[in-house]
Amino acid sequence: MANDPIHQFQIQKLFPIEVGGMDFSFTNSSLFMVLTVAAASAFLIFTTSGRGLIPSRMQSISEMAYEFVAGMLRSSAGTEGMRFFPLVFSLFMFVLVANLLGMFPYFFTVTSHIIVTFMLAMLVISTVVIYGLMRHGAKFFHLFTPAGVPSALLIIVAPIEVVSFLSRPISLSVRLFANMLAGHITLKVFAGFVVSMGAAGAVGTAGAILPLGMTVAITALEFLVAFLQAYVFTVLTCMYLNDALHPSH
Amino acid sequence: MAGNAEQTNTELHIPADEHGAGFPPFDSSTFASQILWLAITFGLFYWIMKNVAVPRIAGILEDREDRIAGDIAEANRLKQETDEAIAAYEQALAEARAKAHGIAQDTRSKLKADQEARREKAEADLNKKLIDAEAQIAKVKSEALDQVGDIASETTSALVEALIGKAPTKTDLNKAVKSAMN
Numbered sequence: 205m206a207n208d209p210i211h212q213f214q215i216q217k218l219f220p221i222e223v224g225g226m227d228f229s230f231t232n233s234s235l236f237m238v239l240t241v242a243a244a245s246a247f248l249i250f251t252t253s254g255r256g257l258i259p260s261r262m263q264s265i266s267e268m269a270y271e272f273v274a275g276m277l278r279s280s281a282g283t284e285g286m287r288f289f290p291l292v293f294s295l296f297m298f299v300l301v302a303n304l305l306g307m308f309p310y311f312f313t314v315t316s317h318i319i320v321t322f323m324l325a326m327l328v329i330s331t332v333v334i335y336g337l338m339r340h341g342a343k344f345f346h347l348f349t350p351a352g353v354p355s356a357l358l359i360i361v362a363p364i365e366v367v368s369f370l371s372r373p374i375s376l377s378v379r380l381f382a383n384m385l386a387g388h389i390t391l392k393v394f395a396g397f398v399v400s401m402g403a404a405g406a407v408g409t410a411g412a413i414l415p416l417g418m419t420v421a422i423t424a425l426e427f428l429v430a431f432l433q434a435y436v437f438t439v440l441t442c443m444y445l446n447d448a449l450h451p452s453h
Numbered sequence: 454m455a456g457n458a459e460q461t462n463t464e465l466h467i468p469a470d471e472h473g474a475g476f477p478p479f480d481s482s483t484f485a486s487q488i489l490w491l492a493i494t495f496g497l498f499y500w501i502m503k504n505v506a507v508p509r510i511a512g513i514l515e516d517r518e519d520r521i522a523g524d525i526a527e528a529n530r531l532k533q534e535t536d537e538a539i540a541a542y543e544q545a546l547a548e549a550r551a552k553a554h555g556i557a558q559d560t561r562s563k564l565k566a567d568q569e570a571r572r573e574k575a576e577a578d579l580n581k582k583l584i585d586a587e588a589q590i591a592k593v594k595s596e597a598l599d600q601v602g603d604i605a606s607e608t609t610s611a612l613v614e615a616l617i618g619k620a621p622t623k624t625d626l627n628k629a630v631k632s633a634m635n
Binding site: 210213214215221226227228229230231233234237238240241244245248249252255256257259263266267270271289290291293294297298314316317318319320323324327381385 | 475476477478479480482483484485486487488489490491492494495497498499501502503505506507509510511512513514516517520
């Protein structure tokens with residue numbers, strides 16, 4: 205069981221709750237969602253409680269996160285896109301902190317479950333669709349008919365655009381989910397090698413240095429991936445939100 | 454026996470089923486709970502971000518930007534003041550220099566005029582003195598010449614008296630002297 209690389213993704217019920225035959229139990233996943241929210245909120249609020257004109261180190265981390273996301277959103281969706289800033293910032297911080305919390309041994313990684321990442325992606329896409337339709341009405345569908353394409357080609361291009369639009373929530377969620385899942389499995393597998401080789405006598409112990417080194421290297425890589433996937437998720441969110449603001453591209 | 458085997462089977466299968474449909478992320482029985490708790494936690498997080506964290510950080514950054522902009526404006530204002538002060542100083546300096554130049558020029562021309570006047574006066578004086586002196590000389594000369602005539606007449610008279618024992622008449626004497634002196 206200890207060597208099963210899938211075990212870490214197991215959902216365990218902490219407080220069983222069942223409503224109308226549906227299982228809404230408070231699970232380890234729920235617990236880590238709560239921890240993620242608590243950690244991210246606490247960090248952002250306590251570090252900025254001084255409201256220093258000259259920021260402390262911690263305050264400048266919060267400011268950096270803010271300006272990082274603000275810069276992303278402004279560069280891809282323009283100043284108009286700043287109306288979505290709280291949403292984009294929440295997504296970035298939530299995904300980033302969930303990914304980073306998952307790096308602790310024995311911690312559950314919220315974003316390693318496709319349903320979570322898919323719901324976040326659906327949140328983005330439904331924001332795009334609802335806002336786009338509210339703001340532009342039928343003109344929102346210009347998204348599927350790129351300007352400058354001859355009308356004969358539109359018959360081919362429009363379905364392609366529709367498919368690419370529909371695949372967005374899938375690619376957005378699968379990218380994050382698969383990265384977190386694969387990274388954690390790889391880590392677990394290499395760490396498992398260290399244990400099983402160590403159990404195989406002196407030669408095995410000497411040989412275990414190799415997977416140990418790999419584990420260290422992959423841990424570093426996983427921290428990078430944790431940040432990078434949060435970044436990618438946010439950048440794509442910004443680009444999709446841009447479609448809601450300016451559908452005719 | 455068969456039932457027992459089946460039971461063992463199911464007992465073995467229940468955990469196997471939980472795993473797996475094997476792979477926990479694809480186990481749809483956990484989806485409802487995850488969606489609910491994600492909605493709750495992310496909703497709460499969004500609320501906190503929107504109402505507390507984002508306005509606060511935005512406020513901090515805005516304050517800083519305002520402060521920097523204000524400082525730059527103040528610096529520009531001070532610089533302008535400095536520039537004005539320098540310009541005023543330079544103008545005053547130029548004026549003072551011009552004035553000093555004027556004063557020097559005035560003084561110089563006044564001194565020159567003064568000197569000229571004095572020189573002219575001195576020259577005039579000298580000329581007058583020269584003329585006076587010349588007149589004096591002429592006068593003295595004519596007087597002397599007159600006296601020379603008298604002396605000559607007296608001497609001639611005395612000589613003639615001694616020679617002929619009789620003094621000549623004044624008219625003769627004068628005529629004789631005059632013709633001799635010319």
